Amino acid sequence: MLQLALTANPWQVATVAVPILVVLIIVLLILAANIKVVQQSKALVIERLGAFQAVWGVGLHLKIPFIERVAKSVSLKEQVVDFAPQPVITKDNVTMQIDTVIYFQITDPKLYTYGVEYPMSAIENLTATTLRNIIGDLELDQSLTSRDHINTQMRAILDEATDPWGIKVNRVELKNIIPPREIQDAMEKQMKAERERREAILQAEGQKQSQILVAEGEKQSAILRADADKQAAILQAEGAKQARILNAEAEADAILKVQQATADAIKLINQAAPGDGVIKIKALEAFEKAADGRATKIIIPSELQGLAGLVASAKSVFDTVEPNKPADN
DSSP states (O other): OHHHHHHHOHHHHHHHHHHHHHHHHHHHHHHHHTEEEEOTTEEEEEEETTEEEEEEOSEEEEOOTTTEEEEEEEEOSEEEEEOOOEEEEOTTSOEEEEEEEEEEEEOOHHHHHHSOSSHHHHHHHHHHHHHHHHHTTSOHHHHHHOHHHHHHHHHHHHHHHHGGGTEEEEEEEEEEEEOOHHHHHHHHHHHHHHHHHHHHHHHHHHHHHHHHHHHHHHHHHHHHHHHHHHHHHHHHHHHHHHHHHHHHHHHHHHHHHHHHHHHHHHHHHHHHOOOHHHHHHHHHHHHHHHHTTTOSOOOOOHHHHHHHHHHHHHHHHHHHHTTTSOOOO
């Protein structure tokens, strides 16, 4: 009978089926809209009827339609914020412009959502006031040379102040420190003078080292020349010594040979056994040779005086006979 009824009333069936299909589609769309997939390094803060309900982490979640809502989507990554330059006054009344860079990370999404209104604006104002307090206790030169100290001090203060907001400050960096133009001109002049001073010092050091090297070279050269002269003198002395030794050896050999010849002559004379007359004649010849020199006085032994007179008489006779000898035709 139902089949007959449906067949008989097709418009009535269509009228009933369309609203049901529409309702099913609407339900599916609502379910699809309330299925939430939380990505990595993300967190969702969920409220139920206006009150905090939960923090959804990574994964698939289903939200109750019309009762629960996503209050805030929070990124858990480390974030970097570059704040505009802030005017600060140093202890010696110099106004500078300093801009800072903050590296922070949200550690508690609930505190970050409900702890403070406009967190970035709060951090910026907190950074400016903290920077003014720190720089106000430093002079210009200390501010320019104490960046690490300022960064560390600011990070500790900001991290403690933002902890109730669910924010952790990891690093604080002073990006630029811009002093007034007149201070910059004075610093440039000072740096130029310092560079010129260092250049003069380096030139003086170079000249000093050059002079030291030249003096050291001259010293080494003088030492080498002295050593060469010393070696030459030693060689000359050694040569003179060897020459004197050779001369002495030659004279000794000559004397030895003369003595040897004399000994040989005496030996031959002894072997010949000369008579007394021959010895006297030889002695007389020796005195005759002595008389041929420059001696003005000759002493003749008594045993040779008779022989000398005999020889003189014979010589006078010979000299008398010799002129009267007839010439050869």
